[in-house]
Amino acid sequence: MIRPDVATPAGYLGEVAPLWWRERPSARTLRRHGRLWTAWTAATATPFFGAGAFLLWLEPLTFPVALASFAHGWVIPELYARRGAVSVVPMGGRRSVSRKPTADEDAERAALGLLGDLLGHDTRELLARTGLVLERGRLGAWLVGEQGAMLVRSGGRRVDCWCVRIADPGSLPAGDRVAHLLLALREDEAGFATVANLAFSGAAWRVRRRMPKRARPALDAARDAAR
Amino acid sequence: MARLIRLDRTGHTTLAEWTHGDEAAQEQAVQAFRRELDAGMLASVSREDGTAEVVRELPLDEELVVLRRPIAGG
Numbered sequence: 001m002i003r004p005d006v007a008t009p010a011g012y013l014g015e016v017a018p019l020w021w022r023e024r025p026s027a028r029t030l031r032r033h034g035r036l037w038t039a040w041t042a043a044t045a046t047p048f049f050g051a052g053a054f055l056l057w058l059e060p061l062t063f064p065v066a067l068a069s070f071a072h073g074w075v076i077p078e079l080y081a082r083r084g085a086v087s088v089v090p091m092g093g094r095r096s097v098s099r100k101p102t103a104d105e106d107a108e109r110a111a112l113g114l115l116g117d118l119l120g121h122d123t124r125e126l127l128a129r130t131g132l133v134l135e136r137g138r139l140g141a142w143l144v145g146e147q148g149a150m151l152v153r154s155g156g157r158r159v160d161c162w163c164v165r166i167a168d169p170g171s172l173p174a175g176d177r178v179a180h181l182l183l184a185l186r187e188d189e190a191g192f193a194t195v196a197n198l199a200f201s202g203a204a205w206r207v208r209r210r211m212p213k214r215a216r217p218a219l220d221a222a223r224d225a226a227r
Numbered sequence: 228m229a230r231l232i233r234l235d236r237t238g239h240t241t242l243a244e245w246t247h248g249d250e251a252a253q254e255q256a257v258q259a260f261r262r263e264l265d266a267g268m269l270a271s272v273s274r275e276d277g278t279a280e281v282v283r284e285l286p287l288d289e290e291l292v293v294l295r296r297p298i299a300g301g
Contacts, residue, residue, distance in 0.1 A: 110238025163301030186279035197300035
């Protein structure tokens, strides 16, 4: 159990206190993590391209094996991007709790009503279309789902995908799950990113094509907001 | 009428309502607020600039105080 009155400075998210060893993210640390992520991806994918090219140079008849090696090098960044995209669960989507047979329609409606009260008109409309909430922050434009969040950083080209959820969601309706994450984000943006785990950092186009089609306009809107 | 609500399985539950000057209702709201915090809930109020503020004492002058569960990394 988190005791928010213990070891948490005023204005900070209570959930950050047990994670004292984690650095609070800033634009600078996010850039650094992004560069490390890119370097790691390149380090894991490049050898396969190198090996394929070497095989072709050695013996052109190894073309099928070289092709497999190139494909392997291509797939690695795609798998990372997929992991990032699936870490965010849009409301009403295939993985939404509102689609489960046990979902309580009255509770879903009540939760959606409260969530709507927390949002402006345009954001509410985007949520209805895409299942994601757009929230502008100091670090960039956020997209919040039932689970997980995406941060489109200034410039709109790079996206960070974060694994974050309610610690004990029980049978909370979908709207409440989004409201939980949204409130936590609004309370302390850097604290929110401290609690969340980074699942992917990379090009927005790479994540976009791995997102459900319905949710893609939300990423487009976030990129516009971040430019 | 100010409200203390908890996000829960029903969508949300109103735990207390109070008005300025109704000391009995305010005291009940404070007790309910403390019970929820002791149970591990976190409380926040929304600000006009779009941010929210974590509160550890019930702000009786606020219109809406929301109680939520802690979040964690996935």
